[in-house]
Amino acid sequence: MSLGFVETKSDTSLFIYRRGTNTACLLLYVDDIVLTASSAGFLQHIIAALQREFAMTDTGQLHHFLGISVTRYANGLFLSQRQYTQDILECAGMSACKPCSTPVDLHSKLSADGPPVADSTQYRSLAGALQYLTFTRPDIAFAVQQICLYMHDPREPHLAALKRILRYLRGTASLGLTVRRSSPTELVVYTDADWAGWLDTRRSTSGYAVFLRDNLVSWSSKRQHTVSRSSAEAEYRAVANGIAEATWLRQLLHELHHPPRRATLVYCDNTSAVYLSSNPVQHQRTKHVEIDLHFVRERVALIHVWVLHVPTTSQHADVFTKGLPTSLFQEFRSSLNVRCAPDQTAGEC
Template sequence: MTDCNPCSTPVDTQAKLSEDAGPPVAAPTAYRSLAGRTSHMQFSRSVFICMIHDPREPHLTALKRLLRYLQGTMDYGLLLHRSSSAKLVVYTDADWAGCPDTRRSTSGYAVFLGGNLVSWSSKRQPVVSRSSAEAEYRAVANGVAEASWLRQLLAELHSPLAKSMLVYCDNVSAVYLSTNPVQHQRTKHVEIDLHFVRERVAIGDVRVVHVPITSQFADIFTKGLPSAVFSEFRSSLNITRGYS
């Protein structure tokens, strides 16, 4: 596909692929090989790898779109710049019940240290979430866990953080749960994540803050976005052209 027409985004805004969508591919071995070669990509891992056992034509079309996006962005790279700030900032998001077959949600986070993107993730949640707040809170817990590990690493490198880590979430209920000391009946099944995040908030390591969806950069790891929004968020992650 070296001569293919590039795509502006890796997936379209309606990319909800079920396991039995369309006819089987003519060459399933070639699909598996191609999907395996893209398994290092965060978004690819949660969308295409789960379709390996019985690939269908829509899966192959979506995979080819991803390759077309890569073809058009081969000269893009992650820019790291010198910064006097040592603040950890995390953006977390979840696409609630995004998988049409299992109804499991996709979690994503982006961790910035001093304005530089240093860690990111996109993966299916291991269990089905009963509400969007639950899915978002699991994403918050994943982001807090990663940021806590980075905080500990910085301390071991004799560069401890002087301020609390900021965790941005666009779900008001999830933000409220991070500080609410009451264990409600409807949240008992996420009790471990609740206690983990609340403990970090209580000791002052973390602050969970609401962010509008227009500034939720982690959206890029959980769902298909319109071209203009995708380009804006990609730029906010310090992904720039000029690395060929």
């Protein structure tokens, strides 16, 4: 038997316990523990062993954890923060506001200009609350990332953008993240970048979405640390970020004794970035991104990943880098498995 520790990316800690062919995972957060195992018998064995060492209570199947409601269905789980969303709206005094169809304006770009907000403390409080909501609502990740970049000195345009997110949530509070049963452990990554999209610094925004079979398991919307001198460079940095996340997840799957059966597919809608992932020349044009180049090419050479081109119309990661038209946004939102609960109709949601 063995016990391993996997460093997670939040305040939680993940432990992996193995005995023979059985595997169990322990997710710890302060005084709460979420347990899962490869079999019901092994799960009970772990619970009994913990109870012998610690004073703890088995509360049964997971229903609520850290403000996230977990609903079980025949083919999977539905993760929702509906009550948390309503609490945010009530705190902002927007429980009865007029809904809108998308969380971010299609054309506007935020900058540091504009008169300061009257209550910067409330702005920061609401922005922080929205950050936690992205745990089950990846569809607002880009919009929330935009407003959080100005928490140090919020202006009226930033407050207007925040209120738009709240108006969007007012009409979509029932949406949540669907996780379905699946057996193959194949990872697929979509990466995208919005070149020089930030008006103040001309930095680009990177975004990626990582799927385990059909389930969204990791996503990101983040401003790049440096200014990219071309769209290919910005896209390539986004590819490198997506591959780094996929590499971590592949290692985690190995720890769980379910290693990926094939190379991870990484989809990018920039042909130059796809070409650079396997072409060992053109050093004069790419010296300034050489670290990312070598990292990606090493993963490709090891056949851990394949970088492929995908049409922009099928680029799910677009939702993490820019505002989109309503129809395209809703299509990508559904592709990310952000939907109504399985037992709800479209009219009820």
